[in-house]
Amino acid sequence: MSNIEPTATVRTAISNETQPNTTHQEGELNKSAVREVYRRLAPLYDATFGILVSRYRGHVRPLVQSTDAHDVLEVGVGTGMSLHHYPKGTRVTGLDMCPEMLGKAQSRVDKGLDAEVELHLGDGERLDFPDHSFDLVVMMFVVSVTPDPVALLDEVARVLRPGGRVLIINHFAGVTGIGWAERLLVPLADRIGFRSRLPISTIISHHRFVPETVKPLWPIGFFNLITLQPRK
Numbered sequence: 626m627s628n629i630e631p632t633a634t635v636r637t638a639i640s641n642e643t644q645p646n647t648t649h650q651e652g653e654l655n656k657s658a659v660r661e662v663y664r665r666l667a668p669l670y671d672a673t674f675g676i677l678v679s680r681y682r683g684h685v686r687p688l689v690q691s692t693d694a695h696d697v698l699e700v701g702v703g704t705g706m707s708l709h710h711y712p713k714g715t716r717v718t719g720l721d722m723c724p725e726m727l728g729k730a731q732s733r734v735d736k737g738l739d740a741e742v743e744l745h746l747g748d749g750e751r752l753d754f755p756d757h758s759f760d761l762v763v764m765m766f767v768v769s770v771t772p773d774p775v776a777l778l779d780e781v782a783r784v785l786r787p788g789g790r791v792l793i794i795n796h797f798a799g800v801t802g803i804g805w806a807e808r809l810l811v812p813l814a815d816r817i818g819f820r821s822r823l824p825i826s827t828i829i830s831h832h833r834f835v836p837e838t839v840k841p842l843w844p845i846g847f848f849n850l851i852t853l854q855p856r857k
């Protein structure tokens with residue numbers, strides 16, 4: 626598991642997080658809180674949230690095939706529950722900032738997969754890859770977990786090749802009938818590692834991308850599937 630040692634970037638990021646954050650607002654996340662939530666959740670993840678959202682990860686394979694993507698970056702790969710969806714011939718870089726989640730993903734890689742997979746411990750908001758490295762970037766259930774989704778998309782835009790795609794599956798604010806629950810969870814963001822009221826406009830209006838698909842998913846549109854193309 627040599628690739629999942631903390632990189633210099635991550636070590637710097639971790640030490641910066643120890644500085645007091647005087648501008649922290651209710652409902653915002655910080656990286657050490659997110660890492661702590663997923664450190665505790667890692668042993669239970671697959672049997673809880675992980676399995677509940679299994680069906681949605683099936684969207685990966687048709688997109689890889691229809692776009693002929695070869696080099697794929699999955700940010701927030703977690704325990705690697707998506708990895709068996711990547712077809713043979715795909716080279717997948719799975720990145721996560723929580724070593725315990727990544728340890729579970731490594732067990733999946735060790736058991737053997739169709740795609741060639743490398744795992745990296747790192748921060749999606751400060752990617753350690755050169756510009757234009759990937760044909761496709763996948764982020765499932767991650768943009769409302771990362772503290773700064775705009776910074777994450779800035780980095781994704783940098784490492785994506787011209788003509789590439791981004792696939793996002795996520796919950797966004799404003800699902801009919803559950804606004805009260807979304808509001809209830811706002812103050813708990815740091816404790817549950819999830820921002821319940823992220824506006825979809827944060828993603829689809831990002832200046833480096835043009836939205837290609839925005840589709841509420843079965844059954845109630847609690848999750849949306851979004852594909853983005855880099856703006857020319």
Ligand SMILES: C[S@@+](CC[C@H](N)C(=O)[O-])C[C@H]1O[C@@H](n2cnc3c(N)ncnc32)[C@H](O)[C@@H]1O
Pocket residue numbers: 659660663675682700701702703704705706707720721722723726747748749750764765766767770771772777
């Ligand atoms: C809800 S889990 C989703 C895991 C996986 N995508 C899945 O489908 O099960 C969110 C994951 O994103 C990771 N994460 C959140 N922000 C991140 C960031 N900025 N860089 C890398 N990983 C991040 C967390 O550590 C966690 O493993």
